Amino acid sequence: MSKVIKVLKPGVGTGRRGGSFNRGRALVAGGAGFLGSHLCERLLRDGYEVIAVDNFHTGKRYNLNVLQRDPGFLCIEHDIIDPLPRDLPVDEIYNLACPASPPHYQADPIHTFKTSVLGSMNLLELARRHNAKIFQASTSEVYGDPLVHPQPEGYFGNVNTHGPRSCYDEGKRSAETLFFDYSRTYGIDVRVARIFNTYGRRMQPDDGRVVSNFIVQALRGEDLTVYGSGLQTRSFCYADDLIQGFIRLMNAPNAPAHPVNLGNPVEFTVMELARLVIDYTNSRSRIVHRPLPVDDPRQRKPDISFARQNLGWEPQVSLSQGLAHTVEYFDALLYGSRPVKEAAMS
Numbered sequence: 001m002s003k004v005i006k007v008l009k010p011g012v013g014t015g016r017r018g019g020s021f022n023r024g025r026a027l028v029a030g031g032a033g034f035l036g037s038h039l040c041e042r043l044l045r046d047g048y049e050v051i052a053v054d055n056f057h058t059g060k061r062y063n064l065n066v067l068q069r070d071p072g073f074l075c076i077e078h079d080i081i082d083p084l085p086r087d088l089p090v091d092e093i094y095n096l097a098c099p100a101s102p103p104h105y106q107a108d109p110i111h112t113f114k115t116s117v118l119g120s121m122n123l124l125e126l127a128r129r130h131n132a133k134i135f136q137a138s139t140s141e142v143y144g145d146p147l148v149h150p151q152p153e154g155y156f157g158n159v160n161t162h163g164p165r166s167c168y169d170e171g172k173r174s175a176e177t178l179f180f181d182y183s184r185t186y187g188i189d190v191r192v193a194r195i196f197n198t199y200g201r202r203m204q205p206d207d208g209r210v211v212s213n214f215i216v217q218a219l220r221g222e223d224l225t226v227y228g229s230g231l232q233t234r235s236f237c238y239a240d241d242l243i244q245g246f247i248r249l250m251n252a253p254n255a256p257a258h259p260v261n262l263g264n265p266v267e268f269t270v271m272e273l274a275r276l277v278i279d280y281t282n283s284r285s286r287i288v289h290r291p292l293p294v295d296d297p298r299q300r301k302p303d304i305s306f307a308r309q310n311l312g313w314e315p316q317v318s319l320s321q322g323l324a325h326t327v328e329y330f331d332a333l334l335y336g337s338r339p340v341k342e343a344a345m346s
């Protein structure tokens with residue numbers, strides 16, 4: 001049953017592809033989240049009318065502050081596990097709705113799984129009804145603890161089906177299945193991105209992701225918590241680069257017949273990241289080690305050959321540039337403006 005709880009700004013836009021919104025109407029599920037709010041901002045700038053749909057589980061109303069001044073923006077508070085209003089004509093749908101950090105998605109694992117499966121079906125049905133193109137934010141977690149390195153899209157992964165991370169990993173894998181089955185069955189234009197670790201402005205200080213954890217701990221002068229030896233690797237993509245990848249994938253003339261890796265292929269150990277953060281915050285924090293969580297992947301690095309060759313996309317922002325911006329953001333969020341190390345980019 002449809003359950004529109006609250007419309008923050010009713011009556012935006014009357015027609016599709018009309019007036020100043022010449023690119024049409026885009027719906028962003030998860031639009032109040034870290035990545036979703038950046039995507040809404042980008043789509044508005046590109047000339048879309050934008051409808052954010054969010055249950056504010058992990059998303060924040062203040063992420064939408066700037067957007068709400070835009071006449072082309074509307075937000076609907078709604079849980080996507082319930083069907084969306086039928087009379088919501090849209091041209092493009094981006095599905096980013098899902099808690100993304102382990103403490104958040106493990107807090108209510110059954111709801112997380114429903115979000116990926118029922119939520120995706122509801123959005124796919126909306127796409128089918130309105131003949132809209134639809135994008136799914138999948139994840140590198142579909143590779144689990146990978147036995148192939150770096151991970152190309154053709155690798156099927158090494159995923160635990162019943163561990164504490166499975167609600168997220170298996171939910172996202174099932175969503176990929178649904179997207180391609182809807183495409184084969186109903187001819188819907190689907191685009192599926194497998195996103196690798198992304199960081200930047202508007203991450204939550206308490207979201208438990210490694211970049212935000214380290215920055216917040218360093219700014220507070222607390223010990224940086226490294227799980228395990230810290231020799232496990234990750235690849236960190238700056239949010240602006242990733243959003244550019246979303247736009248390229250969504251606008252590619254031909255829909256790829258498979259998911260596409262989007263991430264930064266430059267690999268760092270978690271210890272290297274911790275030392276960089278201490279350096280960028282001029283912090284006196286020390287590094288302490290804690291036991292590795294269950295099923296924590298030992299290595300992660302995307303093979304982005306497909307995106308490079310077919311979308312002309314690759315990340316442009318280095319980790320040190322992106323960290324400088326992110327440290328600045330958290331510093332302002334936690335303490336108000338306080339001088340931080342000079343950003344390496346303007």
Ligand SMILES: NC(=O)c1ccc[n+]([C@@H]2O[C@H](COP(=O)([O-])OP(=O)(O)OC[C@H]3O[C@@H](n4cnc5c(N)ncnc54)[C@H](O)[C@@H]3O)[C@@H](O)[C@H]2O)c1
Pocket residue numbers: 029030031032033034035036053054055056057058059060078079080081095096097098099100101115119137138139140194195196197198199
């Ligand atoms: N940030 C990353 O590094 C990363 C990596 C891989 C995949 N992803 C995927 O990208 C998407 C966005 O991630 P993020 O980092 O912005 O996370 P986020 O938690 O900041 O954003 C998710 C948004 O979805 C909303 N949401 C969650 N469940 C919902 C539901 N049932 N109905 C409606 N709204 C709901 C939340 O309130 C939030 O605003 C997620 O689908 C995530 O799985 C992110």
